Amino acid sequence: MTISPQAVAATVPGARPRPSGAGAGSDFARLSRRITEAGLMRRRPGYYTTRLGLVIALTAGGWGAFAALGDTWWQMATAAFLALMFGQIALVAHDLAHRQVFRRRRPSELWGRLFGNLGIGMSYGWWMNKHTRHHANPNHEELDPDVAPDILVWSTEQARDARGLARLIGGHQAGLFFPLLTLEGFNLHVASLRALRSPGMKHRTLEAALLLLHLAAYQSALFLVLSPGKAVAFLAVHQCLFGVYLGCTFAPNHKGMPTFRGDERPDFLRRQVLTSRNVRGGRLTDVLLGGLNYQIEHHLFPSMPTPHLRRAQTVVRAYCAEIGVPYHETGLIQSYREALTHLHQIGEPIRQQRRRGA
Structure with missing residues (x-):
């Protein structure tokens, strides 16, 4: 359901809606000063050297185990491990894209393409374009590509207008959400190739060369080491689990949170906070x-380095309470429950249309 910031604020005790004009921007400016004074925007080269080194080493170890095991069904365990590592590579590419690792654009793009295009077969340029538009207008139905109606619908208005595949599955999209995630890994590869x-x-030749090199090396490894049946099984297990892992990482962030339409566009701070959900957890959840x-932060x-987000949360949460902006945080399982409940509710217009037509 599309909800305006004022409506969201009205449902939370103590929340005070504020104007979305230029004057309200000072709320973010004050918060930004507090964050900067706390040193939370400083680079963390040691952390990222360790993290990138571990991801590279563990991924190389996974492929080393793949080569050592040879033609055996035990390779399905290797496929599961490498699905986890592909997800971690995607998260590293995400941090590189936001210049959390390097301050300058050129090294960020170079390493982003190495991790994205070459590492997991996902176009860095395609993803950057899509993700930049998402960050500028999160959960805006006309401006955020992540909530554009495609296979799934994200608001009752989209459900009423749904056609084709979205209409076919929209009434049952909550139950189909996790099964559909098994296709997300394949979708990333297809979308990356289409984007060429x-x-x-930008840098189309480089993007294409790295993507094709990844695909050639990946498929060659599978069909040289494994029999055709095992190779296909490995590919299916690996890519399906990779898609589920990515989906489970990104789904809690905005799904089921308020969406905007038309000229509903509050100031920057409210635009980001009202549409985002944080997930509670310890260090394992962080990893x-x-x-x-820490989606809100x-x-x-x-561009804040990942290890600073936990400390920034204390500052941001207190500041939101101070100015009366709703700050939503929940556990991981509850975040999925909220997202699935939202998807089920959104599908009601389609179910009603089917009942009337029956």
Whole structure:
């Protein structure tokens, strides 16, 4: 359901809606000063050297185990491990894209393409374009590509207008959400290759060369080491689990949170906070979700190094309470429950249309 910031604020005790004009921007400016004074925007080269080194070493170890095991069904365990590592590579590419690792654009793009295109077969340029638009207008139905109606619908208005595949599955999209995630890994590869035809794609030749090199090396490894049946099984297990892992990492962030339409566009701070959900958890949650469990802080300060997000949360949460902006945080399981409940409710217009037509 589309909810305006004022409506959201009215449902939370003590929350005070504020104007979305230029004057309200000072709220973010004050918060930004507090964050900067706390030293939370400083680079963390030691952390990222260790993290990138571990991801590279563990991924190389996974492929080393793959080569050592040879043609055996035990390779399905290797596929599961490498699905986890592909997800971690994607999270590293995400941090590189936001210049959390390097301050300058050129090294960020170089390493982003190495991790994204070459490492997991996902176009860095395609993803950057899509993700930049998402950050600028999160959960805006006309401006955020992540909530554009495609296979799934994200608001009752989209459900009423749904056609084709979205209409076919929209009434049951909550139950189909996790099964559909098994296709997300394949979708990333297909979307990346399609993006190469886009006239706006920068460094198209480099993007294409790295993507094709990844695909050639990946498929060659599978079919040289494994029998055809095991190779296909490995590919299916690996890519399906990779898709589920990515989906489980990103789904809690915005799904089921308020969406905007038309000229509903509050100031920057409210635009980011009202549409984002934080996920509580310990250090393991931080590692598995790559820091995206602090989605509110990440959206407010995209270039903040991941290890600072936990400390920034204390500052941001207190500040939101101070100015009366709702700050939503829940556990991991509850975050999925909220997202699935939202998807089920959104599908009601489609179910009603089917009942009337029956």
